[in-house]
Amino acid sequence: MAPRVRSDEESDTCAACDRCVTRWSACFDRCVKILEPLLVVLAVGLISLDALTFFQVVMPEITTRQGPLVAWGHALWSLWLLFNVLWNQLHCTFSSPGTTLEVHEQALQHAMTYDWRWCRRCNRGKPPLSHHCSICNRCVLKMDHHCVWMANCVGFFNYHYFMLFLWWMWVGSAYSALVYWLHVPWLLRLDDPNWERKGFLPFFMFVLSVSIWLGISALFGWHVWLVLTGQGTIEVLDNNARRAEAARAGRKWVNPYHLGAGANWRETFDAHGRWWWLTWMAPRRRRKLGNGYVLPTVELLSSGLRPDLEAQQPHVRPGHAAGAGYG
Numbered sequence: 001m002a003p004r005v006r007s008d009e010e011s012d013t014c015a016a017c018d019r020c021v022t023r024w025s026a027c028f029d030r031c032v033k034i035l036e037p038l039l040v041v042l043a044v045g046l047i048s049l050d051a052l053t054f055f056q057v058v059m060p061e062i063t064t065r066q067g068p069l070v071a072w073g074h075a076l077w078s079l080w081l082l083f084n085v086l087w088n089q090l091h092c093t094f095s096s097p098g099t100t101l102e103v104h105e106q107a108l109q110h111a112m113t114y115d116w117r118w119c120r121r122c123n124r125g126k127p128p129l130s131h132h133c134s135i136c137n138r139c140v141l142k143m144d145h146h147c148v149w150m151a152n153c154v155g156f157f158n159y160h161y162f163m164l165f166l167w168w169m170w171v172g173s174a175y176s177a178l179v180y181w182l183h184v185p186w187l188l189r190l191d192d193p194n195w196e197r198k199g200f201l202p203f204f205m206f207v208l209s210v211s212i213w214l215g216i217s218a219l220f221g222w223h224v225w226l227v228l229t230g231q232g233t234i235e236v237l238d239n240n241a242r243r244a245e246a247a248r249a250g251r252k253w254v255n256p257y258h259l260g261a262g263a264n265w266r267e268t269f270d271a272h273g274r275w276w277w278l279t280w281m282a283p284r285r286r287r288k289l290g291n292g293y294v295l296p297t298v299e300l301l302s303s304g305l306r307p308d309l310e311a312q313q314p315h316v317r318p319g320h321a322a323g324a325g326y327g
């Protein structure tokens, strides 16, 4: 059967549709860019309100019932949780995920291999696992996703902050829900005439903590699985398609970035040494080791080479380094 040739009229319609979609998508990206800082402020505001309610309502109850020593324990633990949540959230928001625009063009060209693509918008090579974010308008190294709650892309240099934010929020919201439940006697006495005055805020915080805990359980669980299997949010579908295609051809597809569950975890959190299983969750400002455009693969590690570590700092443009991460 002869291929159907598109008429001029149809071509004009398609081009008009494409222009329309492009315009709407650009408009959507601009709206997200404007609104997302408000979401960051909202998140910090709710977290702070939860902490304030805890100190105003729960702490006096714990002091009266269990004594000042136990109350001090709760105070120190809750401040530690609050510090870790805010530390990781703000670092994820204000540190660069790493972009190809921050790397000297020469270094990119030098590292370029057959599996790189070309970004026409950045006019630069696009390394494996990097993607162009239309909201940030830049190619992000090892991009996972654009997070509106962080008002930033999550990529190679700030993914661990994002994961640690989820981890501490998960622990913190469970703790918050539990202390409201155990230590606010009038929490669910909705028929009490004074409930609205003294019970509404703890009740609201309890419901919020439970909802956040449920939501983060799913999100954090998903990201833990991604880390343990050496994948990013964007790559999962591609990897599944490659796996299925290989299976149809009677072959087995192996993810080259899956270094093993433990090694993936250590690479992601840049936690090495004997105590890595404990230090991965420690707060830190040090810039993550590696450059984000040459990534460790099974092949590289088995050959004993680490070009990602050898070529990290000298190729980062000094003008961009300050925004490219901390430490």
Ligand SMILES: [Zn+2]
Binding pocket: 119, 120, 121, 122, 123, 131, 132, 133, 137, 138, 139
């Ligand atoms: Zn780009």
Ligand SMILES: [Zn+2]
Binding pocket: 133, 134, 135, 136, 137, 145, 146, 147, 152, 153, 154
């Ligand atoms: Zn982005």
